Amino acid sequence: MTRTSPHAPSRRSLLRTLTGAAALGTLAGCGVPAAYVEPGDRSAKDESAADRRLTWANWPLYIDTDDDDPGRRPTLEAFEKHTGISVGYTEEINDNDEFFGKISPSLMNHQRTGRDLIVISDWMCARFVRLGWVQRMDRSRQPNVAEHLDPLLRSPAFDPGRRSTVPWQSGITGIAYDRRRLGREIRGVADLWASDLKGRVTLLSGLDEAFALLMQGDGVDITRWTTADFHRVCDRVEREVRRGQIRRFTGNDYTKDLVSGDVLACQAYSGDVIQLQADNPDIRFVVPEEGAELWSDSLMIPDRARHKTNAERLIDYYYRPEVAAELAAWVNYVCPVPAAREVLAASKDKDTAALADNPLIFPDSTMRGRLAVARDITSAERLELAKRWNTIVGL
Template identity: 75%
Template sequence: MTGALAAVTGCGVPPAYVKAADRTGPDRSAADRRLVFANWPLYIDVDDHDKQRRPTLDAFQRRTGISVTYTEEINDNDEFFGKIGPALMNHQSTGRDLIVMSDWMCARLVRLGWVQEMDRAAQPRVAKHLDPLLRTPHFDPGRRHSVPWQSGITGIAYNRRKLGREIRHTSDLWKDDLRGRVTLLSGLDESFAMLMQGDGVDITRWTAADFHRMADRIRRLVRRGHIRRFTGNDYIKDLDSGDVLAAQAYSGDVIQLRADNPDIEFVVPQEGAELWAESLLIPNLAAHKRSAERLIDYYYEPAVAAELAAWVNYVCPVPAAREVLASSKDKDRADLAEDPLIFPDDSMRERLAIARDITSAERTEFAKEWNGIVGL
């Protein structure tokens, strides 16, 4: 089923598209005070003494009287797409009111008309506090259909002590002392933007020529044995063991890795790095749309956003949460306010950009070329 869905949606076949008028159904929020929220594992704060308790979510339920069924059922974008796609394609409810998807999957769902436009008038905190860097992604102008849950940066992690030098540019990865000791991310959507930025490309408006030029460079590096391998999140193990000295990496992973290995550093290259988000979406025919919008807006209250950021350690999409953490009497929490991987400083922010997404027309060609390089 997943393969069939990918074939249909990847090619933009018209029957898969749902018109705006067919996306909404009767909203039962007033009479039925509950909602279903599907998220990724380990992506919300939990109580240190009772892992079944989620303090911010519990507080929302007490405040509003809305009961939230929270499921950690999203482990992979494509896998979850295959789970909910048949219902959405056939104009049926998924049984979920809120889901969290990565940028490139958000782009697919928005393009297909499978998620609803939100009522920003009912979300004043989102309107006020959403980070300006995240307000205008190419796939969803004005963020009408999506709201970032958490954000992150795809940059470079490296072992400063073992490498014996700094990494400041993407091109520093290709120097001889890193031959066979560097890894890149295997996923096309996760890897391409930062690599193109290393060639000086504006990733908000990159072209096919930019992609092919980048791919040619990586292909040559693979042939020379410079790139050790392409990875998922398992690059963490390679960096920690010292088998790899530098890796294309996610900022959130490196915060955790540095806690155990202070020699690991994360850098946003001078040419820039990709800022991405995993965003909240309301699927078509969700039965509790207004309650879902209310929950989204709740997480944009700076104090709530600060609680979440202190636990998950990704880039917080609510800059005002920084002041909340800075004022904490707990030193560890206060220190988080100064961590640029949670609240990027001005210098770093100038080098971050959201890439334009890969269109359905481009995806088949580009995926084939990239997978051939990676060996998939």
């Protein structure tokens, strides 16, 4: 059964250049105390043994629910029953920057956030890690994470070894197009600049969402890109804007343009396209020959969380292949637990078993060879790059 994509319109949001770590760094230079938290100040007394509960903040529609009772979350209820740990689950994250602003005053002042577990996009996780706003996890309590985490996701540049973050779900930023309306295949980023697509192409408006795929189209290794690589891509995008190739820059509303036919090809997220294909099988998703970006929304335990051990147990529970399979069957994003594929393949339900062969949930070896996790934008780079990008986009 298909379901609404978990990515709400603001999900992978526009960059706000005066928020987040860059703004905090600027303020520190103006006499405001630095926001960095030393390792010794990140933890508090862990009350997990005596207080068997935890509070978890996540995005809307990003966990399995019961078809007959949307208020029930089967995998979460099973965890509570198995462990005796009560979970206060809140769908309060609608935008990375907005949530950053919501909890940053507590974190920069060494105070509790009221949350034991949060899920945010990796580019924002990078800010938290640099600022020392998250605790390192105890892998001795997480054998399933150690065994089953996808090797492609194990060691991003901002968190080597994934000591402070664990992917909740992943996705691919690639190209979506309507094969019937276009009348030909699209194989790479360069195809977006073809004359028969003039005025019928959209790119993502968010800096963190858009830049990696465009660099890959320029032959750049996104695990080690430079600012020169970035500005070269911007030069190309500016030329395409001037000649009318790009219809507009979008958030998740690119799906409406693709469905209506106003747009024939666009930057897109793999999970969104799975939903669109249920109604229109002519919509295709391409991992370009030059490669595509593999990204994650990740679980983190913020500083001074009261129930760290309980949170670590919950994270590890979702890395059991049978639990990861149940979640993947609902959210339809790239599953960070490859072993879940065998669980789905063994399902007696034909539609569920078919998900095991969907490369947008379990990328095949050819696709995996084209995927890379981009080096994140550092705080020192962010203001310069955001200024250039936002001028092009029109922000």
